[in-house]
Structure formats: structure tokens, C-alpha cells
Amino acid sequence: MENDHILQRLEEKKVDMAIVDSMMNAKCGYLIPHRLHIPWITQSFGVDPFAIRAPWLPSFVPSIIFPLSDRMNLYERFVNTVFTLVVHCATTFYFPESELEILLRYRRYGDFGSLDELASRSVLWLLDAGDVLDYPRPMMPNMVSISGLASERSADKLPPDVEHFIDGAREGVILMTFGSTASRLPAHLVAKFAAAFGQLGGYRVIWRLNNEHDVELPANVMTGNWLPQNDILAHPSAKLFITHAGHFGVYEALYHGVPMLAFPVFGDQHHNARRLDERSYGVSMDLQKFTTSSFLANVRLILDDRSYKDRVLKASEIFRSQAQSQTERATFWIEHVCQFGGEHLRSAGNDLPLYSYLMLDVLAILVVVLHIGFFLLYKLLALIAFVVRKQNGHPSSRTALKKNN
Numbered sequence: 001m002e003n004d005h006i007l008q009r010l011e012e013k014k015v016d017m018a019i020v021d022s023m024m025n026a027k028c029g030y031l032i033p034h035r036l037h038i039p040w041i042t043q044s045f046g047v048d049p050f051a052i053r054a055p056w057l058p059s060f061v062p063s064i065i066f067p068l069s070d071r072m073n074l075y076e077r078f079v080n081t082v083f084t085l086v087v088h089c090a091t092t093f094y095f096p097e098s099e100l101e102i103l104l105r106y107r108r109y110g111d112f113g114s115l116d117e118l119a120s121r122s123v124l125w126l127l128d129a130g131d132v133l134d135y136p137r138p139m140m141p142n143m144v145s146i147s148g149l150a151s152e153r154s155a156d157k158l159p160p161d162v163e164h165f166i167d168g169a170r171e172g173v174i175l176m177t178f179g180s181t182a183s184r185l186p187a188h189l190v191a192k193f194a195a196a197f198g199q200l201g202g203y204r205v206i207w208r209l210n211n212e213h214d215v216e217l218p219a220n221v222m223t224g225n226w227l228p229q230n231d232i233l234a235h236p237s238a239k240l241f242i243t244h245a246g247h248f249g250v251y252e253a254l255y256h257g258v259p260m261l262a263f264p265v266f267g268d269q270h271h272n273a274r275r276l277d278e279r280s281y282g283v284s285m286d287l288q289k290f291t292t293s294s295f296l297a298n299v300r301l302i303l304d305d306r307s308y309k310d311r312v313l314k315a316s317e318i319f320r321s322q323a324q325s326q327t328e329r330a331t332f333w334i335e336h337v338c339q340f341g342g343e344h345l346r347s348a349g350n351d352l353p354l355y356s357y358l359m360l361d362v363l364a365i366l367v368v369v370l371h372i373g374f375f376l377l378y379k380l381l382a383l384i385a386f387v388v389r390k391q392n393g394h395p396s397s398r399t400a401l402k403k404n405n
Helices: 004-012 028-036 074-093 097-109 115-120 160-167 187-197 229-234 247-256 269-279 292-304 306-320 326-340 360-391 395-404
Strands: 018-021 040-044 124-127 143-145 172-177 203-208 221-224 238-243 260-262 282-284
Touching: 004 028, 018 028, 028 040, 028 097, 028 115, 124 326, 143 326, 160 203, 160 221, 172 229, 187 203, 187 292, 229 238, 229 247, 238 247, 238 292, 247 260, 247 269, 247 306, 260 269, 260 292, 269 282, 282 292, 292 306
Parallel strands: 018 040, 040 124, 124 143, 172 203, 172 238, 203 221, 238 260, 260 282
Antiparallel strands: none
């Protein structure tokens, strides 16, 4: 295989543990530690609860693909359940022919049924799910929350031009960035945002934007192709974060206590934006349908309504008040499983087939037993009724006796 020389170098280095950055639809990374015959840890924010046997019922744990809360109505629970099952079946039982060939090659290093089975062998799960933003869910002993791992206090000085620009803002500064995937926007969207920013007297806006269409921007706007996002959010003058609701950016804003205005674009961003609405850490809008006036109204709402800032500040205090930082917690548990292994953290549920884990076999037996019980009870009641009618000389019972004779 074309990567053999890289894997041989890893074998020579005698690696003790691997950390696999995994998503539901990207599990091939498990093949590397499997081939090296070393244990592995999974780091992820999007996992299939059925595959790893996490007790996250779709009745109260929404998929990250949908903008749902943990309090779903019947229709939402139905959609969430069906989607969760479809994703599990699609990622477990469907393999392109090229992928099947790869799996066959790697099975010579040790037998396994599927990539899900390899995932379930993780000695530890480092999950981007926490308390201040995510909905509560049960965690198993081998699951550790590291939500907001990249969020930290800022120790770096801002670039001189950025710091000078912020210092000139009488009311404060607004940071706007849609990440690397959306630094380019159509001219009509740039114009709508710019028109709103020009009406924010006293505030200055730092915008990650590649203004390739040369749209005229107001004097209170500064743009750049790259911005020190965490350091700007950490500045005391940061009043609002306009974001695409990316996972790490949202946690950085929460860590520094900055309310948000979200324009989700794709993937988990709609789910993240819904959580901001639910927690009242900010407001979400539709990037394709917003108007300058509606955008400006929501900006002023968040800036003028102190409750948004207060809720985010409380979330920041909860976030920072933990006995261990996210980095310290992750380091502790990685060292723990390196030293002791992970068998003492592993649930027996991980070794059950899915139908047994979901107790479908038990439920099937109960249904059969109940049907047999009801059938026998019906026959018994029918017999008792027949005997009672016979003893009372009921005509129908005599007719039945004649027919039987």
C-alpha cells in the first residue's frame, strides 16, 4: 500500500497510544492503530450513539445535523429517531467496493467485523459535549467531556493595527467572522452587512472578509483575511460576536463571555445556532433571507438588552469554575488509560449486539408471552362461560351439546 513506509516509521517509533479524530462518516482512521497493534482513544463531537452504545435515546438527545432542542414534540422525535437509525445502518452496513478492499487488507492484522466495531474498541472517548451549551445527557465511565478544548485565556498581544482600531471604539467592538470556509461572500450580502454597520455609531466592526468585489465599506469597519479570533474575543471591548456558529468559535465566545449573532451555513452549525437560541446566549438568523433592517434590529437587541450579556457571563463563569481545565482533564484521562488501560471503564453493553443492547430480544419474548397469556386467558374465560351457561340450562348451551353429540 502507498502509505506503508509511513506506517513502518510509526512502528519503529514504538507508539503506545493513538488518538483518532473521528466523525460518524469518517472512521478509516481506526485502521492505523489497528495495524500498529496499539490501543486507541477517540476524540469527536459527532458520534453514533448506537455504534458506541452510549445511552443517548433519540427521544431527548438530538442529532447534530438537525436544529432540534432536547425537548422535541412527537414529529421531531420521530424524525430524529429515524435519522439516527438510518445513519447507523448507512455507516455500518454500506461500504463502497474500494473501501471493502481496504478493510480486507487490514483484516490480516487482526479480525474485525466493521469500522464501527473498531470504534467501539476505543479505550476512551473524548467528547466535545459539555454543560454550558450542550443538552444534558448520560455519560459512561469511558466518556470524558472536553467541550471547548481550544478555548483559553489570551496571553498574546493583539497586532498593533487591530489594537489601535479597538482602542478607538467609544462603545465597543463587534467581531464578525464566518470562518475560513466563508471568508468570501456575494457582493449583495456584503452590501447588506455594510449598510447596517454604517449605522452603528460608536461601535467598530472587525470583519474577516475577502472583499473581492470591492464593496464600499463604512469607516467603522476593519477587514482582514485572517484575524486573531480568540484574542479579540478576550478583549474587554468585545461586545458581540457575529458568527457562522462553528463549534470552536461558539465555545471561545462563551469562554470570554461574549453574546452571539449566528448565521449558520451548513453541517452542525444549524444545531449550534439552535442551542444559542435555546440558551438565550444570542440570536440566530438566515443568511439567505435576512434584510439590513432585521439584521440591524437584532444587533441592537443584543447590544442593548443586558440579559444576553448576563447569561453568557454566567455560562463563562460555569465554564471556568471547573476543577480542571479541558486540557488538564483530557491530559489526566489520556495518561490514566496509558497507565492502566481502559477495561475497568468499559461497559458490558459495548459487547452486546445492537438488538440485545436495545433489549429487542427481551421485548420480543415479552410480546410472545403476553400474546400466549391473553390467548389462554381468552380460552379459559370462554370455557368458564360455557360451563356456567350449561349449568344454568341456557338454550344455547343445549344446542351446542346436541351439535357436539
